[in-house]
Every structure is written in C-alpha cells, then in structure tokens.
Amino acid sequence: MSGLAYARAASLESATEVIGSHRAAEVIAGGTDLLQRLEEHVLPPPLVVDINGVEGLRAIEVDDHEIRLGALVRLNQVIESAPVRDAFPAIVEALIVTASPQVRNLATVGGNPLQKTRCLYFRDQSTPCNKREPGSGCGALEGRNRINAILGGSEHCIATHPSDFAVAMAALDATVLVVGARGERRLPFTELHRLPGDTPHLEHNLAPDEVIEGYRLTRTPLARHSHYLKVRDRGEFEWAICSAAVALELDHGGRIADARVAVGGVATKPWRLGQVETALQGRQATAEAFAEAAALSVQNAVAHGDNAYKLALLPRTIARALTELRERL
Numbered sequence: 527m528s529g530l531a532y533a534r535a536a537s538l539e540s541a542t543e544v545i546g547s548h549r550a551a552e553v554i555a556g557g558t559d560l561l562q563r564l565e566e567h568v569l570p571p572p573l574v575v576d577i578n579g580v581e582g583l584r585a586i587e588v589d590d591h592e593i594r595l596g597a598l599v600r601l602n603q604v605i606e607s608a609p610v611r612d613a614f615p616a617i618v619e620a621l622i623v624t625a626s627p628q629v630r631n632l633a634t635v636g637g638n639p640l641q642k643t644r645c646l647y648f649r650d651q652s653t654p655c656n657k658r659e660p661g662s663g664c665g666a667l668e669g670r671n672r673i674n675a676i677l678g679g680s681e682h683c684i685a686t687h688p689s690d691f692a693v694a695m696a697a698l699d700a701t702v703l704v705v706g707a708r709g710e711r712r713l714p715f716t717e718l719h720r721l722p723g724d725t726p727h728l729e730h731n732l733a734p735d736e737v738i739e740g741y742r743l744t745r746t747p748l749a750r751h752s753h754y755l756k757v758r759d760r761g762e763f764e765w766a767i768c769s770a771a772v773a774l775e776l777d778h779g780g781r782i783a784d785a786r787v788a789v790g791g792v793a794t795k796p797w798r799l800g801q802v803e804t805a806l807q808g809r810q811a812t813a814e815a816f817a818e819a820a821a822l823s824v825q826n827a828v829a830h831g832d833n834a835y836k837l838a839l840l841p842r843t844i845a846r847a848l849t850e851l852r853e854r855l
C-alpha cells in the first residue's frame with residue numbers, strides 16, 4: 527500500500543472538489559472492496575478520500591411516496607429496515623444473501639454497486655486484462671470463464687457485474703442521486719453502469735468529480751410484490767453465478783398487469799430484461815407463461831466455453847423466481 531495518500535472530507539462538496547482535482551482519486555466508504563484491491567495492488571488509487579465523516583448520508587428516509595437511502599447506509603441497516611422490507615422485499619432479500627454479516631456491517635449502499643468484478647484475471651497481475659490494463663487483452667475470453675458473462679459482453683471484456691443489490695435496484699426502477707462540482711443530478715439506476723464495449727476500464731457514468739449521494743425508490747404495488755433469487759456455488763459468502771430480481775402485479779383475474787425482471791451473475795452490468803417483461807404482460811401467472819417468457823432471456827446471449835451452462839441456468843432461475851413470487855402473492 528506504499529504511496530497511498532489519505533484525506534477526510536467533511537462534506538460531499540469538498541469530496542467532489544478533491545477527487546475532481548486529483549487524477550484517479552477515489553472516495554472510500556466501507557472500504558470492503560477498495561481495501562482488498564489495495565492489498566492486491568489492483569488499480570490502487572493514489573489518493574483515497576474518506577467520506578464517513580460527511581453528515582446526512584447514513585439515514586433511511588421514509589414517506590408515503592418514496593424511500594430515500596443515503597450513500598453511507600450500511601447493508602445491514604437496510605436489512606433491518608421494516609419499511610424497506612415491506613415496500614421493496616427484493617432489495618432486502620438481495621442484501622441478506624450478500625457477503626457475510628460482518629462485511630454487511632461495514633459495506634455501504636453507495637459502494638456496493640461500484641465494487642469491482644470477481645473475474646479471475648482482473649485480480650491476477652500476471653495475466654492480460656483490458657479492464658485492469660487497457661489494450662493488454664482479455665484472459666477470460668479463451669481462458670477460465672466459468673463465472674463470466676453471457677449477456678452484454680464484447681470482444682474486449684466479458685466480466686460479470688458482481689453486485690446483488692444493484693440487480694434489485696435495476697428491477698425496481700431506482701434513481702441514483704449524484705453530486706459533483708457542477709451540482710446535483712439524478713440518474714436512472716439502469717444508466718449508472720456502462721457496457722464494456724472497447725473501453726471496459728470505464729465501468730460507470732459518473733464523472734471523475736461525481737459521487738453518489740444516495741438513492742430514491744418510489745413505492746408502488748409492483749415493487750411491494752418483488753422477490754430476489756440467487757444461485758451460487760456454495761450456500762454462504764459467495765457471489766452469484768446467476769440471480770434474478772422479479773416483480774409482478776396481477777389483475778383481479780390473475781393476469782399479469784405489469785412485470786419487472788433484472789438478472790445478475792450472467793451480465794456485464796445489472797441487466798434488465800425488457801423482452802421478458804413484455805412477454806409476461808397479459809398472461810395468466812402460470813408456470814408455463816413464466817417458462818416461455820424466461821426462455822427469451824438468452825435470445826441474445828453468447829457463451830464462451832466454461833460458462834455455457836448459464837444458457838440453461840438463466841431461464842430456469844427466472845422462472846423459479848417468478849414461481850416463488852407467485853406462491854406468496
């Protein structure tokens with residue numbers, strides 16, 4: 527960790543000023559991802575700006591229309607929030623299966639969607655990786671890619687986005703509140719992350735001087751009827767190889783009036799499946815309708831050898847998530 531400079535920000539304005547004027551500087555929140563990266567010498571920033579002293583970012587604010595999460599809200603704080611559990615169950619379910627209780631006590635909702643990929647080559651300095659070192663090549667394309675993406679990849683990168691929380695936030699139409707040197711702006715959560723294309727090292731749409739202040743979630747009957755299902759290689763303390771956040775609103779006749787489907791562990795960013803949502807609308811909420819709509823999830827998928835099993839796993843995960851949700855509506 528030699529050569530690392532540390533600063534503490536008293537306000538978000540001062541944090542944005544400092545990271546905007548120091549190339550590659552990063553804010554640090556819970557530090558559960560950034561400190562691991564520093565220990566592994568993977569893209570260590572020259573300066574970290576600690577935002578834990580900034581007031582007003584640790585609250586979950588609730589009113590009749592929406593819930594607002596400050597960027598420094600800890601993952602366990604969200605799990606323990608009865609209003610969030612009631613209005614957005616998929617978010618709490620995604621966090622319950624995230625990391626461990628100890629990690630969740632530290633990790634924040636601001637840092638979680640910006641954690642780095644678990645692609646094996648990204649964290650191994652002896653191998654090529656376009657995300658770590660642009661232009662060096664991609665070790666995963668022809669290598670060990672069992673955990674890599676089948677959706678949203680490019681010839682330069684097929685790394686999956688690792689966050690569970692982000693998948694639920696994408697499904698439930700969350701808004702990101704952003705602060706930068708030019709003031710505040712709002713961003714649909716689905717536009718926070720970028721596709722890798724030929725610049726996989728650029729992962730999100732925040733400017734160098736911008737930080738996440740928090741999120742807004744609008745209460746809707748649809749969000750209240752939501753569910754998160756995660757498939758992983760072991761029962762605890764593991765990232766997803768496939769996951770689905772789903773929401774359904776049924777009319778009085780049991781037909782699907784509205785649906786949301788987003789998936790994780792299979793795509794280069796939290797991945798909304800608009801074609802699956804459209805296929806569900808107007809159908810009776812049956813296992814057959816779920817399976818037919820879920821089959822569309824892999825229409826544009828590309829497998830790369832070891833990860834071909836995800837072509838079968840993804841539709842099954844979506845259909846199972848919808849079935850589990852239907853059983854409790």
Ligand SMILES: Cc1cc2nc3c(=O)[nH]c(=O)nc-3n(C[C@H](O)[C@H](O)[C@H](O)COP(=O)(O)OP(=O)(O)OC[C@H]3O[C@@H](n4cnc5c(N)ncnc54)[C@H](O)[C@@H]3O)c2cc1C
Nearest residue numbers: 555556557558559560625633634636637638640689690738
């Ligand atoms: C053993 C282990 C298992 C894990 N398992 C899972 C899992 O199953 N599912 C899962 O989703 N995650 C998992 N994680 C990842 C964990 O959830 C993340 O490390 C954590 O949520 C990151 O939040 P943080 O506050 O610690 O971020 P930090 O480490 O502080 O920061 C991470 C990144 O976000 C940036 N950042 C932080 N806050 C802001 C902000 N407000 N605005 C702009 N940028 C910001 C930082 O600059 C940095 O680039 C696991 C982690 C560990 C260590």
Ligand code: SF4
Nearest residue numbers: 645647655664683684
């Ligand atoms: S998939 Fe992306 S992160 Fe993994 S080796 Fe290739 S370029 Fe690097």
